[in-house]
Amino acid sequence: MNRENQPLLLKGRRGDKQFARKIDKACIIAGYFNDLLLFGGLLIGGYLPILAPTTSVDDVLEHYRKWERGIQICGTMWVFSGITYPFFASAVSKQLKRIPGINPTLVTAWNMASMAVTMLVLIPGLFMCQAAYRLDRSPAVTSMLHDIIIIYIVVPFTPLAVQGWLVALAVYQDYAGDRDPSPSRHLFPRWVGWFSLIAPILMIPACAAHFVYSGPLAWNGVLAFWIPAISFGIQVNVMSYASFSVIDKELDHEQESLED
Incomplete structure (x- = not known):
């Protein structure tokens, strides 16, 4: 290749x-923005705090009539999360691929779990739109739609757990393969792996919300909703912060490949 053209090509690549x-x-x-849409939507729609499972069908209908416009807005915000979450998950996936020697299966599983999380947000958003669309229907119908919305929000924590544990495993694999703690040799710090391991564990009680009607394991309880919801919000923010911080980071093995 003509040496005179090399600097221009390299400049183009850097650009x-x-x-x-x-x-x-x-x-x-x-x-x-995804967290803002989800939690902001719940506040605007009157879903925080969540109605107790023992709330009568008539009271549920009255609540939806009172918060009709807010619920419609909330449903729209949750539908828009179908834009924000895939972009976020795709960007994290790209950073995971940079971990030296990472098993491609882990990245593929992250992508599949991200698709599941997106659907688990889109579906209750659509049910919110449906529930607030016709409030002249039977109270039992609106109450049933409300139950579906809350169950979708609270119970299915498993795709989030898959994402967290995959990140923890990827970070472990990174450090297990290279004991050198130098930041230039590792993409994510160890604490990201530890947090990603623990956060999903805090969500496990959510899977019991459909067994009880009161107490901390009920769908409005501290163990089934509040702790898992906070864990999810922090998990997304931690991965956003950690991934944003390493985008400009050049690892040693990447520098070596550029020099070659």
Whole structure:
């Protein structure tokens, strides 16, 4: 290759890389917007605090009539999370691929779990839109739609657990393969792995919400809803922060490949 053309080609590649990093950062920021859409929507829609499971069908209908416009807005916000979460998850997936020697199966599983999480947010959002669309129907119908919405929000924690434990396993694999703690040799710090391991464990009680009607394991209880919801919010923010921080980070093995 003509040496005179090499600097121009390298400059073009660097420019492309910088543009790609800007896109990655924008996608990571979508993770923060995702939490804003979900939790902000719940506040606007009157879902926080969640109605107790023992609430009568007539009281549920009255609640939906009172919060009709807010529930419609909440449903729309949750539907829009179908945009923010895939962008966020895709950007995290790209950073996971940078971990030296990472098993591609882990990245594939992360992507599949991300698709499941997206659907688990879209579906209750659509049910919110449906529940608030016709409030002249039987109270039993509105109450049933409300139950479906809450069950979808609270119970299915498993895709989130898959994501967290995959990140923990990826970080463990990174450090197990190279005992050198130098930041230039590892993408994510160890604490990201430990947090990703523990956060899903705190969500496990949510799977019992459909067994009881009162107490901490009920769908409005501290163990079934509040702790898992906070854990999910923090988990997304932790991965957003950690991934955003490493986008511009050049690892030693990446520098070596560029020099070759």
